[in-house]
């Protein structure tokens with residue numbers, strides 16, 4: 001039974017220009033009705049969950065919710081779910097919606113990990129991304145988290161922003177480092193279709209940086225953070241010892257998870273299912289006692305193998321050769337060419353991406369799939 005629970009909060013103050021997550025402009029009445037619906041869904045799903053080791057409240061901007069909604073949510077969780085003795089409980093936060101009082105409320109409810117979306121410590125880059133905050137505000141919000149005494153907090157950063165230079169990326173990383181986060185996520189900006197940023201690029205109003213400087217930014221982050229004690233444990237994630245994100249590790253290990261909220265995905269007994277993206281329909285269905293999951297797909301053998309490879313290779317430890325064998329895969333044999341050209345290597349029982357392979361991981365995975373005869 002799933003030991004991980006994801007809860008989606010689809011509200012933000014304003015949509016960022018690059019955002020393709022499910023989130024709409026915050027409205028208090030809608031957020032309260034949504035919290036009621038979430039609690040109904042959590043009650044309906046309680047028998048599908050095991051003893052929870054991780055809970056992740058993501059968004060959107062969860063910290064936009066009023067304290068009373070958080071209290072209602074956590075009361076519902078306590079009354080209906082059993083928690084392991086020391087579960088990891090994460091809440092995502094964004095500058096502009098998090099202060100001392102909000103953090104106090106979260107900690108009093110048992111939250112023990114906060115992940116804050118800073119993205120950049122450069123005001124021009126924040127403007128390009130359409131973020132609602134300045135670099136100073138991001139600094140203050142993160143300092144408030146740090147001053148609360150919580151050790152397990154993470155900072156999200158983005159590189160490859162139009163107009164960004166390697167020097168400004170170095171500045172962002174060093175500012176983040178001065179805040180001593182236990183964890184840093186560093187994502188490359190990928191303009192998704194149907195975002196205003198994509199439209200601006202398509203119309204030539206702004207241009208993305210060239211590939212080479214972006215690869216240098218990624219390489220610099222790996223070197224900078226690794227030399228400061230952060231383990232590069234996943235393509236985009238770095239953690240001090242004992243502070244890897246357990247909830248996300250479960251995704252990359254293809255562990256089961258249960259999810260609640262509009263657009264939220266669950267993975268239970270080989271089925272991936274997704275709730276409706278329509279927030280009002282989500283609320284309406286739950287008011288009628290229906291779980292609004294319009295899509296459910298059984299992950300059959302070939303797709304399970306593909307997931308095992310592309311999720312497993314995201315982790316820098318790589319894929320267990322023994323586990324792959326259980327799926328009928330001869331990893332050393334299939335990988336021989338990629339090992340020869342330096343994109344993959346074998347370390348003990350694991351096949352993993354080399355430094356050269358990490359920066360072109362997507363093409364390495366495509367070649368692996370081709371070698372295995374997978375589409």
Ligand code: SF4
Pocket residue numbers: 011012014015016018019020021023059060061094117
């Ligand atoms: S804060 Fe995050 S979820 Fe909200 S609009 Fe910006 S990128 Fe999207």
